[in-house]
Amino acid sequence: MGVDGIGARVARKEDRRFLTGKGRYTDDMSVPGMKYAVFVRSPHAHATIAGIDATAARAMPGVIDVLDGRQLLADGIGNLICGWMIHSKDGSPMKMGAWRPLADKTVRYVGDAVAIVVADSVAEARDAAEAVVVDYDPLPAVTDPVQALADGQPQLHPEASNNLVFDWELGDGAAVDRALAAAAHVTELKIFNNRLSPNPMEPRATLGIYDAGDEHYTCYTTSQNPHLARLVMSAFYNVAPENKLRVIAPDVGGGFGSKIYIYPEEIVCLWASKRTGVPVKWTSDRTEAFLTDAHGRDHVSTVKMAFDAGNRITALKVDTIANLGAYMSLFSSCVPTYLYATLLSGQYDIPAIHANVRTVYTNTVPVDAYRGAGRPEATYLLERTMETAARELGLSPAELRRTNFIRSFPHQTPVIMNYDAGDYEASLNAAMAAADWNGFAARKAEAEGRGMKRGIGMSCYIEACGLAPSAAVGSLGAGVGLWESAEVKVNMVGTIEVMTGSHSHGQGHETTFAQLVADRLGLPIDSINIVHGDTDKVQMGMGTYGSRSGAVGMSAVAKALDKVEAKAKKIAAHLMEADESDIVIEDGVLKVAGTDKSVPWFQMALAAYTAHNLPPGLEPGLKESAFYDPANFTFPAGCYICEVEVDPETGRTKVVQFVAADDFGNIINPMIVEGQVHGGIAQGIGQALLEGVRYDDSGQLLTASYLDYAMPRADDLPSFVVSTSNTPCPNNPLGVKGCGEAGAIGSPPALINAITDAIGNNQLTMPATAEKVWAAAQAAN
Amino acid sequence: MYQTNYHRAASIQEAVQMMGAATEGKYLSGGMTLIPTMRLRLAAPSDLVDLRRIAELKGIAVDGRSVRIGAATTHEEVATSSALRAICPSICGLAGHIGDPAVRHMGTIGGSIANNDPAADYPAAMLALDAVIVTDRREIKAAAFFTGLFETALEEGEIITAVRFDAPAKAAYQKFPNPASRYAMAGVFVARRDNGDVRVGVTGAGSSGVFRHPGLEAALSANWSPDAVANVTVDASDLLTDLHASAAYRANLVRVMTKRAVAAA
């Protein structure tokens, strides 16, 4: 390992521009003639549109045009789609209702776009947007997913009776029922997973540019996956042919999943640019972000876990209702199914599992993947259940988990996943040692003396990253392959550019990807540039989500590097009249092993391009590309232990200690990994303690600003104690598993387990607000 | 934000004139409430008359135990005033926990009181300190000044110039913050005079804004100790239920914050 290589704490290359205000975000982009868009949005959660009159708005100062959904439809722009087909257990396909980029007949949530105003300035566009008269006939609305399934409720889409999108199952229901009947003990629980607003620091934005000369479109957008955006907009939305559409996702200030999807605004701004003949930029304000960014989670579940007399789990039965909001967002169907039910075995050897999932339309913003996507829901359900079972069975939470850990690999679960490697007991032991578990009783007694109730809780999570083997996900309904692509271009004097289809929006790829190259070639990290986020520069890509960039994106880079190395060795061997199998690359020099003959890297590169003296038949140049399709998911896992103090008089919870012991496989940059874990835990604590989207019964969003939606802040969080004990992933060239979501996946149950331990009442839902904790503590007394 | 005209007044008189000339004007102080409201297009004043450069509205004067704080004095200036801290540290502590540093360096006591947000901190202190709100045309007792949610006794064009009060023997403020906004979910300011007079000002909890709590005042007048609060019932029926907390929980918080304030005073 060199100073810049794999395993080194290299400071992030990108931070110079981020910390000095030199980042270039979509809203920073400006092109000649550019105008500004504001969307007219529905104030109703559910209504039919009787008419739209934009006459007055069009006459207002600075207004270029006002366009609505009827024009969009007439121009043949397609519906937004969900890209993962799920079939109900009766064999019928999911019921995808039409989502128009601009609603033409019906609006289905507050914030649904109905028209776009293009004007010389944002202020003029906003003034005109207020002057657009939309004649709504309000309809009754439903926001609660359980209620939406009942008879007699407002119906959102004609395709979906009782608002049911699909009724899906996984696993052997009969085997589970038999085990439940024969069980020595059954733990039953009702689980709510609260609805979250993603809140990336940078709000969404897009700039659509139509070039009439070339009939070409350019879309700047806040995307985690520009190539996917291009694919979807060309193949499904009929915005432009793929070869006439360039998508650029420049610096992106956080995504957490919410910037995976292609939203109406990108489509409409591109179309509006063609209609108006001017480039059209739209930037979301924070209120719009709350109203329209895809939300996360929102599950209601019941769970039954069966145990034998030896406290071994014999079966798990889960019934879940998942709120999808008003429309099916791009990956909304796979989140509560294949990213959720497949993880219900957790770290445990469970012989039989059955999950039934019903997804539901409601008059709320669409719900899709949010940091963790399905896996936090599975982990929360499972780890709350394990903790509850341990309490009911009179066992320590660690003992019950140890009794049930999977200990040999590979391990086939009853819910599709085949775990390749792991050592769950190692993480548990590391976390318990770091948390001084054995000293807890003394700390609790000390807190009691101060009038505080102290509690401790753990969570042993597993998740699946490295999305995903294309053939496998294809067989499960995915509309795309989930490979990644990379190109390594060695410049004429040996500096390197890596084109990757992964997209960095906070993860530090410009550093970690460069570390991989530096490690392989022994070159200084500053001679390596990582290029991403532009479909004209980067050959192909599937983007960044599901903690896939390391396991899939970097593996593609590693494959391309193999090819570069092989060709470099050929050239060097020829230059030194040696056999290519004797060439080794060390510290930026190609050497003939066992001799003092060597060629510096830059000289070999120059030789590749001068092409004066290449091996016969070898093409000039040194640029190689690769596609990598993973062989399996990766399975990061770990143990989190949280300690809290509850003020019994107010119910206020203070997180006094948080320990994370993770297994991420090999680590490229420990500093960046720790940063990912810190951020993830902060989000998990946010979910468990503070965050929660609330709609009123009429479908108005009550938490539409930071006055009402509580985000975690520094003083809500303790200093985290993080460590890793790693088992390399056997299924990719780097042995990495992924670390981007673990913190958000593993932490919420640890926290709720700790609070319920402190107050002696297991009935508590997230977010565990002070009032809820106070009321639960009162009820326990 | 809708278009507006900005004016900067150099004196109180000029400010009043500017306001008189405007069709629908608003005074601007720290702008920490007014500007965000305008940006959300929830307020659309034709004219803004900026009060922050008026010398008479600035500064803190302490004379013995009597205090005068100019309306345009920022929260930060109140929080860090050593003269004030020497005789009434509770008001400094209150100001030092309003919002964040940026808000405290811009927001002013006059703006806060004129706005009378039902969860703002200063109004509770004004009631408990028996303060006098001084305007360009009269003096108004705090008890008569705060008239409802975002409502005050201020007339058309009237400017708050200062607040005055005498520092009590003992005082403290305890606030239970709303986790999102960090405004008070319930905030209690207690003050006790040498003559035994006790006032308890409560913010964040009332369904019609800031109020005094006679039950708590009576209990504490009889026995100035945290324990005295234990047997007082705080009636939840006049308290606020909203997205963040029920009236019953707020009633509990009022009691607990009062107890803690007395302990801290």
Ligand SMILES: Cc1cc2nc3c(=O)[nH]c(=O)nc-3n(C[C@H](O)[C@H](O)[C@H](O)COP(=O)(O)OP(=O)(O)OC[C@H]3O[C@@H](n4cnc5c(N)ncnc54)[C@H](O)[C@@H]3O)c2cc1C
């Ligand atoms: C992020 C954030 C957090 C905050 N947290 C808190 C908190 O925890 N606790 C709290 O109490 N407050 C909080 N505030 C509000 C803050 O204290 C404001 O400063 C205050 O409410 C208004 O004061 P201002 O000087 O900014 O007034 P402005 O916003 O300028 O004006 C407010 C209103 O008062 C009127 N006005 C202003 N000065 C006068 C005057 N001299 N005479 C007559 N009318 C006048 C204006 O016309 C306007 O209607 C917060 C604000 C923000 C933005």
